[in-house]
Amino acid sequence: MKIYGDKVAVDDLTFDVKPGIVTGFLGPNGAGKSTTMRMIIGLDAPNRGSVTVNGRPYAEHRAPLHEVGALLEAKAVHNGRSARNHLLVLAATCGISDRRVDELLELVGLTHVASKRVGGFSLGMGQRLGIAAALLGDPATLILDEPVNGLDPEGVLWIRHLLRSLAREGRTIFVSSHLMSEMALTADHLIVIGRGRLIADVSVADFTKHASSDLVYVRTPEAERLRDLLVGPTVHITAVSPGRLEVIGLTSDEIGDLAAANMIPLHELIPHQASLEDAFMSLTHDSVEYQTSEVSS
Amino acid sequence: MTTLDTAPVITLPTMSADDIDNLDVTPSRVVRSEWLKMRTLRSTWLTMALAIASVPGIGIAIAWSTANDWLKMRPRERLHFNPLADPLSGFNLAQLAIGVLGVLIVAGEYPAGMIRATLAAVPRRLPVLWAKLGVFTTITLVAMVPVSVFTFFVSQRLLSSRHIQTTWSTPDVARSVIGVGLYLTVAAALAIGLGAIIRNVAGAIGAFAGVILVLPVIASALPQTWGDRINKWLPSNAGQALMSVVSDNTTLSPWRGFAVFSGWALLALVIAAVLLRSRDA
Numbered sequence A: 001m002k003i004y005g006d007k008v009a010v011d012d013l014t015f016d017v018k019p020g021i022v023t024g025f026l027g028p029n030g031a032g033k034s035t036t037m038r039m040i041i042g043l044d045a046p047n048r049g050s051v052t053v054n055g056r057p058y059a060e061h062r063a064p065l066h067e068v069g070a071l072l073e074a075k076a077v078h079n080g081r082s083a084r085n086h087l088l089v090l091a092a093t094c095g096i097s098d099r100r101v102d103e104l105l106e107l108v109g110l111t112h113v114a115s116k117r118v119g120g121f122s123l124g125m126g127q128r129l130g131i132a133a134a135l136l137g138d139p140a141t142l143i144l145d146e147p148v149n150g151l152d153p154e155g156v157l158w159i160r161h162l163l164r165s166l167a168r169e170g171r172t173i174f175v176s177s178h179l180m181s182e183m184a185l186t187a188d189h190l191i192v193i194g195r196g197r198l199i200a201d202v203s204v205a206d207f208t209k210h211a212s213s214d215l216v217y218v219r220t221p222e223a224e225r226l227r228d229l230l231v232g233p234t235v236h237i238t239a240v241s242p243g244r245l246e247v248i249g250l251t252s253d254e255i256g257d258l259a260a261a262n263m264i265p266l267h268e269l270i271p272h273q274a275s276l277e278d279a280f281m282s283l284t285h286d287s288v289e290y291q292t293s294e295v296s297s
Numbered sequence B: 001m002t003t004l005d006t007a008p009v010i011t012l013p014t015m016s017a018d019d020i021d022n023l024d025v026t027p028s029r030v031v032r033s034e035w036l037k038m039r040t041l042r043s044t045w046l047t048m049a050l051a052i053a054s055v056p057g058i059g060i061a062i063a064w065s066t067a068n069d070w071l072k073m074r075p076r077e078r079l080h081f082n083p084l085a086d087p088l089s090g091f092n093l094a095q096l097a098i099g100v101l102g103v104l105i106v107a108g109e110y111p112a113g114m115i116r117a118t119l120a121a122v123p124r125r126l127p128v129l130w131a132k133l134g135v136f137t138t139i140t141l142v143a144m145v146p147v148s149v150f151t152f153f154v155s156q157r158l159l160s161s162r163h164i165q166t167t168w169s170t171p172d173v174a175r176s177v178i179g180v181g182l183y184l185t186v187a188a189a190l191a192i193g194l195g196a197i198i199r200n201v202a203g204a205i206g207a208f209a210g211v212i213l214v215l216p217v218i219a220s221a222l223p224q225t226w227g228d229r230i231n232k233w234l235p236s237n238a239g240q241a242l243m244s245v246v247s248d249n250t251t252l253s254p255w256r257g258f259a260v261f262s263g264w265a266l267l268a269l270v271i272a273a274v275l276l277r278s279r280d281a
């Protein structure tokens, strides 16, 4: 439990994060994700309760950087130092070689700016430096607070591949995000919190299954005929406009196969994409603190 | 996700098993890290250069101009001249440079959050404070004692043209000259402590200057009966007793004063250590 003034930031939150998979950490703004992550590596102390990493508090591990590598939400650098010197300074605390620092600069794509002062870095370059710092000690557990924040599309994809690769090596990956859709692509398991409390601890597969409403959008010149073929007791069809249908109760595979078997041309066949975000919002709706009010005219 | 099973695999640069077994945080490694931190900032070099240059710069200028003007000076002025203390008065500027640097070494980690990276790497925290203290006081001692001795000899050489010099073997002179370096070393420790307590560069520099320079001025405005009792215990007054050859009841004896000054620095460091352990970073 963590209290700031009279504000309870994290309350009675208990969960495990397993090795070998990517665990996504989700929640609305102010839910307590960053606070939880800071408590894991001992930067913030809980007012009550404890946090352990592999059975003991982070500070009691002999080789902390080998135990946990962390990228925090806020920057954690000195603006006057170069990127390479920043990593060398951290590497020195546990005897990591200069060669490894250079290899990691290469990995995150900062070699060409290694001797530039960190103060001039863009948000994305700063994130890359933070990721290199997190990976310095070859950590068994990686904690990343909104790593894709500020990254370009290529960087986002790179992070996704990196996290999945690291998980496959057997590491524990714990990564926070606001974007359910991004997490659905990256994570295997989800921890969802709101107002500092646990809301859900589920696999992505389960979450997706429960979440998606099976809505499929179809556009075809033979809407009438397709509609007659699709109808059934568990199927609900809405004609949005001439030639356009929304189908609930069948997968896009089933609709496509059926149309092909009956020689019906399909111009569009789109499983509803927003359902994950919708499900996430409905899950956390009650715990959203900073809500935008709807503007009505 | 099936689509991602064909995605490119990114591999981390590997470490040998020996290297992995050898990733402990040790005091000497934390010292190395802090030493590297200081070396890799331009502000360190600039401030340290100012501290080092100010003692001989001011001292030699004073000795040289005094020697030049000696024949024109009035008796009262001559009487006022102290061949030991005056050429060493550059320490006043040096102590400010050292105070600024000591504060920067600790509080300078806070604005952009470097402290979080530091404490994640050294989660026991206190080794960081002791390493900063150890490295900076060592640098100060190693730099400032020779600088002070050098300044003494050069300025005495200049003064000898008018036969107004003093000598190294005169009682209390050696203690006084080396005392400049010792005083500045304790000032360095005090600055580290204040930086860690206040965690804000401007605030901590203000506090340092306040304690060292302003407090004695305020206290000197007290009625004399009070002032005489309080003044000598103030950090800088107590510490500067080590550099003076005259000792009366308004100052502490040299080593006693130095001990009191060290006590103030120690107090700041103990508070700093307690706060560093207990506060969120």
Ligand SMILES: Nc1ncnc2c1ncn2[C@@H]1O[C@H](COP(=O)(O)OP(=O)(O)OP(=O)(O)O)[C@@H](O)[C@H]1O
Pocket (backbone or CB within 6 Å): A004, A005, A007, A008, A009, A027, A028, A029, A030, A031, A032, A033, A034, A035, A036, A073, A178
């Ligand atoms: N240092 C602090 N002092 C005071 N309150 C804080 C502090 N840090 C966090 N809080 C409060 O604690 C709550 C949780 O904040 P936290 O940053 O952990 O949320 P988050 O889930 O990371 O949010 P976001 O998605 O916006 O990053 C918020 O209400 C925040 O205002």
Ligand SMILES: [Mg+2]
Pocket (backbone or CB within 6 Å): A033, A034, A035, A073, A145
């Ligand atoms: Mg956050």
